[in-house]
Every structure is written in C-alpha cells, then in structure tokens.
Amino acid sequence: MTNYARAESPVVLTVSAASSLTNAFKEIAPVFEQQNKTIKIQFNFAASGQLLQQIAKGAPVDVLASADQETMDMAQDKSLIDVGSRRNFTANTLVLVVPKNAKQVPLGLSDLLKKNYQRVVIGLPASVPVGRYTQHVLEKHHLWQMLEPKVIGAQNVRQALDYVARGEVDAGFVYATDALISPQVQVAFTVPTDKKILYPIAMVRTSAHEKEARQFLAFMNGTLAQAILSKYGFGKP
Amino acid sequence: MDLESLKMSEAWIALRLTLLVAGCATLINLILGVGIAYLFSRKKFWGKEVLDAFLTLPMVMPPTVLGYYLLVLLGQQGVIGQFLKSHWGIQLIFTWQGAVIAAAIVSFPLIFKAARAAFESLEAQYEQAAQVLRVSDTAIFFRITLPLAWRGILAGLLLAFARAAGEFGATLMVAGSIPGQTQTLSIAVYEAVQAGQDDTANFLVLLTSIVCMSVLWVSGRLMPGRVVRQD
Numbered sequence: 001m002t003n004y005a006r007a008e009s010p011v012v013l014t015v016s017a018a019s020s021l022t023n024a025f026k027e028i029a030p031v032f033e034q035q036n037k038t039i040k041i042q043f044n045f046a047a048s049g050q051l052l053q054q055i056a057k058g059a060p061v062d063v064l065a066s067a068d069q070e071t072m073d074m075a076q077d078k079s080l081i082d083v084g085s086r087r088n089f090t091a092n093t094l095v096l097v098v099p100k101n102a103k104q105v106p107l108g109l110s111d112l113l114k115k116n117y118q119r120v121v122i123g124l125p126a127s128v129p130v131g132r133y134t135q136h137v138l139e140k141h142h143l144w145q146m147l148e149p150k151v152i153g154a155q156n157v158r159q160a161l162d163y164v165a166r167g168e169v170d171a172g173f174v175y176a177t178d179a180l181i182s183p184q185v186q187v188a189f190t191v192p193t194d195k196k197i198l199y200p201i202a203m204v205r206t207s208a209h210e211k212e213a214r215q216f217l218a219f220m221n222g223t224l225a226q227a228i229l230s231k232y233g234f235g236k237p
Numbered sequence: 238m239d240l241e242s243l244k245m246s247e248a249w250i251a252l253r254l255t256l257l258v259a260g261c262a263t264l265i266n267l268i269l270g271v272g273i274a275y276l277f278s279r280k281k282f283w284g285k286e287v288l289d290a291f292l293t294l295p296m297v298m299p300p301t302v303l304g305y306y307l308l309v310l311l312g313q314q315g316v317i318g319q320f321l322k323s324h325w326g327i328q329l330i331f332t333w334q335g336a337v338i339a340a341a342i343v344s345f346p347l348i349f350k351a352a353r354a355a356f357e358s359l360e361a362q363y364e365q366a367a368q369v370l371r372v373s374d375t376a377i378f379f380r381i382t383l384p385l386a387w388r389g390i391l392a393g394l395l396l397a398f399a400r401a402a403g404e405f406g407a408t409l410m411v412a413g414s415i416p417g418q419t420q421t422l423s424i425a426v427y428e429a430v431q432a433g434q435d436d437t438a439n440f441l442v443l444l445t446s447i448v449c450m451s452v453l454w455v456s457g458r459l460m461p462g463r464v465v466r467q468d
Contacts, residue, residue: 050431074433119331124414126432152331152413155431163413167313168330 010040013212014060016051017043018067018129018199019156020092020175024232025065028225032216039212047156049127055080055204062207063216065199067092067157067175068129072200079205085213086202089220091235093176094133094193097185099167105188109141112171117150121160121172124153130160133193134173140194161185177233198237248441250417251425252448258333258421259402262340263348266397270348271390275378278356289353296346300406307339307411329411336412336419340401347400351393355386395456399449422448 017025022045029041044051044059048066052075055061064081066072075081096112098105106112112120123131131153138144154160157174164172165184172185175197179187201220203213219225226236273292277285295303311318311329321327329335359382367377383390405423412419414428422445429438 047431049433053431053433056433124428124432126428126434152415155409155414166308168308 010038011209011212012040012042013062013209013216014042014044015063015065015216016055016059016061016204017045017065018048018051019045019158020067020130020178021045021065021199022158023181024177024229024234027232028220028228031224031228032219035219036212036215039215041216047123047128049129050156052080053127060206060208061204062209062213063201064204065089065201065220066129067197067199068132069195069198069200070132071129072202075202081202082205082207083202085217086200087217087221088198088237089201090199090226090229091237092197092199092233093235094130094137094173094191094197095176095179096171096188096191097161097164097174097179098171098188099164100184100186101167102170102186105186106171107189109138109143109191112150113143113146117170119152119169120147120150121152121154121163121169123157123160123173124155128154128156130157130173130175133197134191137191137193180233199234247416247420248422248425248437248444251420251422251441252444254333254417254419255402255421255423255448258336258340258404258408259398261337262344262401263394263398265337265341266345266348267394270345270393270397271352271383274349274352275356275382277353292349293346295342295344296350300343300404301410303343304339304407304410307335307342307407311335311338311411331413331415331419333412333419336404336408336421339407339411340404343404343407344397344401347397348390348393351396352386352390355389355393356382358389359385392456395452399452399456402448402452403445 015025025043029043033039033041044054044061048068048071051064051066052071055064055075056078064072064075072081072086076083076086096106096109104116106117111117122134123129125131125135135144138147152163152169154163157178160172161174161178161182163169164174165182171188173191176187176190179185201217203210203217207213277289308330309315313319313322313330318329321329329338363381363385364377367381403423404421405427408419408421409424414420414424420428422441426438426441426445429441
C-alpha cells in the first residue's frame with residue numbers, strides 16, 4: 001500500500017465483507033466514522049469465497065467478515081487472519097423465496113421437484129456460503145441430485161436474489177435478510193439448517209492498521225452496530 | 238485424482254461450449270454483418286452514420302451495460318422475452334442460445350466495420366465492367382465484390398470469433414453459469430479462481446491462451462496489405 005498518508009489525513013480501513021452484509025454495513029460505516037474521525041471505511045463486497053481468494057493472493061485488506069465458518073476456517077488454516085481477533089458478530093437464517101407475483105408458493109422443499117419449478121437459483125457452493133448451506137440441507141433431505149438439473153448457480157447471494165426478483169427463476173435460496181430488502185420477492189418458508197448460520201469477523205494478519213482494525217471489530221460487537229444489524233433482520237450471534 | 242480428472246473433463250466441455258457459442262455468433266454475424274455492411278457501402282440513406290454509430294455501440298459499451306439491456310429485454314418481464322415465451326415458449330435467459338445472442342451482439346461491430354471498410358475500398362471498375370456486360374446484381378456480389386473483399390472480411394470474422402469466445406460480462410448476466418450449458422471458458426476461469434481451484438484455473442487459462450493465440454495468428458496472416466501484391 002501507499003505510504004504518503006500524512007498525519008492529519010484519515011487512515012483508510014479496507015473491510016472485505018460478504019454480499020449479504022452490503023446494506024447493513026453501508027449504514028454502519030458512517031456511524032463508525034462519526035465516532036472515529038481519523039478512520040475512513042472502504043468496503044469490498046463479494047461472495048465470502050471470493051474475498052478469501054483475494055486475501056490469499058495478497059489483496060491489502062484489513063478486516064474480513066464472512067457469511068460462514070468454513071470460509072473463516074480456511075482463512076485461519078492459511079494463517080491469513082489474526083486468530084485472537086476472530087468473533088461471531090451476527091446470525092442469519094436461510095429462506096426459500098419466490099417472485100412476488102408467483103401463482104403458487106411451495107410449502108416444503110420437495111415441492112421444488114414439481115414441474116412448475118423449472119429453475120431454482122442457489123449460490124455456487126464452491127465459493128458462496130449460502131449455496132453451501134443450501135446444498136447441505138438438500139443433501140440431507142436426499143433432494144440434491146434430483147434438483148441439480150434445475151439449479152442455476154449465482155456468483156453471490158445478491159445475484160440469486162436479483163434473478164428471483166426479476167422472475168427469471170421460479171424460486172431461490174437466499175438469507176432472510178436479503179428477502180427483507182427486496183419488495184419483488186416473497187418468502188415461501190424458512191429452511192432449517194443443521195448449524196446456526198453465524199457470521200465471523202476477524203482482522204487480517206497482514207493489516208497495516210492493526211489499531212484501527214481492532215477498533216472496528218470492537219464497534220461491530222457494540223450496541224450501535226448490533227442495532228443496525230437487527231434492523232436489517234440479522235440475529236444475535 | 239478422480240476429482241481432478243472430472244475437473245479436466247469439465248474444462249473440455251467448457252472449451253467445446255465456447256467454440257459452439259462463438260461459432261454460432263460468428264455465423265450469425267457473417268450473414269448480418271456482411272449484409273448490412275454491403276448495404277452501407279452501396280446505398281445512401283437518411284441517418285446512415287447515426288445508424289452506423291448505433292451498430293458500433295456494443296464495441297465501446299461496457300459488457301455489463303449490454304448484459305443489463307439484454308436481461309431487461311429478453312427476460313421474463315422484458316418486451317422481447319414475453320413475446321418469445323407467449324408465442325413459441327422460448328426462454329433465452331440461462332440457455333446457451335442466450336449466450337450466443339450476447340456474444341453475437343458484442344462481436345457484431347468487428348465484422349460490420351471490417352466488411353464495410355473492405356467493400357468501400359474496392360475499385361468500382363470491376364463491378365462497372367460486369368454491369369456493362371449485363372451480369373446480374375446477385376452474380377456481381379457473389380462473383381466479384383465478395384471475393385475481392387473477402388480477405389478483409391475474414392480478418393474481421395476471426396477477430397469477432399475471438400471476441401465472442403472471450404465474452405464474459407454480458408454472458409454472465411444473461412446466461413448465468415451452468416456447467417455444460419452456459420459455462421464458457423472465460424466464466425469457468427472466473428469460477429475456478431473464486432473457489433481457489435488454482436490447478437483448474439491454470440489449465441483453463443493455458444487452454445484459453447492457446448485458442449486466442451491461434452486465432453490471432455491466423456487473422457494476422459489474413460490481414461489485408463500483408464499478402465496483397467500488385468503484379
């Protein structure tokens with residue numbers, strides 16, 4: 001990174017965050033900056049898997065917030081994060097959504113096998129946590145193999161949401177928080193997952209702004225940030 | 238080991254799909270691009286240069302803008318999408334045919350521009366001589382104009398093929414990423430990198446580079462001016 005920042009200019013903290021956090025984080029940042037005038041937050045939103053690969057390839061990131069434990073575990077295994085700073089800061093649930101004007105609403109997962117559900121969008125399991133959660137659930141119910149031909153893979157959860165909102169697919173698996181922000185979709189039902197969907201956050205080990213990164217992490221667990229998260233439908237960790 | 242060979246076979250499937258999509262797109266453009274270019278080079282009409290700019294737009298517009306246009310027009314709620322669905326039950330989003338349309342539009346200007354330039358640079362005397370000899374217009378086009386302009390068109394055709402094969406942004410938005418259906422080489426590379434599958438990515442990148450190099454090499458050899466000799 002560049003070193004020309006003068007004493008009075010703010011420190012730019014780069015936060016890589018899961019796509020599902022987009023709206024909540026964009027509202028949290030100004031509140032944090034208000035309290036910490038010397039810090040500017042710069043966001044990088046993408047699927048958690050993509051964020052991990054960017055950091056693994058040396059992207060100058062200070063904080064990583066992923067939508068699942070697996071991605072953070074992989075980051076930990078590769079010594080990319082400061083293990084001591086890792087915390088679960090929020091929680092989410094998996095839901096099945098259909099377009100707002102859909103004629104029928106599925107009542108259970110097996111309804112997706114019916115002929116009127118031609119296309120179902122999920123996040124790509126290899127890099128998108130919501131896709132991985134979905135695959136686990138469908139495998140548990142022995143539906144994965146039968147549904148696979150209908151599956152459209154999305155690059156991140158927001159692309160999945162957009163395809164449902166546009167009516168390009170008949171149904172899609174997203175987070176409850178994503179369903180809340182789109183008026184063009186309706187929730188069919190909440191999909192129970194084996195493990196609770198917990199979002200971890202941690203400082204990236206190579207961060208050049210350790211002090212500021214820790215300030216941000218502390219802020220995320222504080223009441224102000226938690227209130228904004230819960231406004232967007234996120235749960236307590 | 239098994240997983241690796243599976244990934245490699247997916248790479249070949251992606252290559253085949255890429256060639257299919259780019260091939261179809263180029264074929265469409267061969268007919269449309271050459272036809273419209275011929276019209277432009279021989280006829281005068283109102284708003285010709287404005288239309289030329291409009292037809293060249295896909296070359297300068299960001300692919301995501303184009304992808305969004307296509308998604309909005311061809312999608313379930315789009316004018317064209319609804320028409321196709323209600324009349325013939327055709328759905329283009331998330332199909333390889335949708336990818337062909339995206340690739341064809343993106344690469345159209347490359348053929349159109351090359352063909353127009355080739356037609357316009359022809360000496361009029363050959364066509365005029367044929368006209369004096371009362372050769373039909375169709376025969377003049379296929380036996381004189383097209384053969385004379387062919388080298389320039391072919392160069393544009395190969396560049397368009399390469400551009401179509403490398404299409405990413407618009408295709409990703411319109412066709413999604415379905416292995417064996419719409420997952421072309423460029424999309425497969427993107428996904429492999431995102432998922433941290435560096436071995437697959439390396440192989441795919443190498444494969445793509447070889448394909449691109451071959452196309453450029455061939456088109457370089459066919460470029461006008463390089464081989465043209467005046468005896």
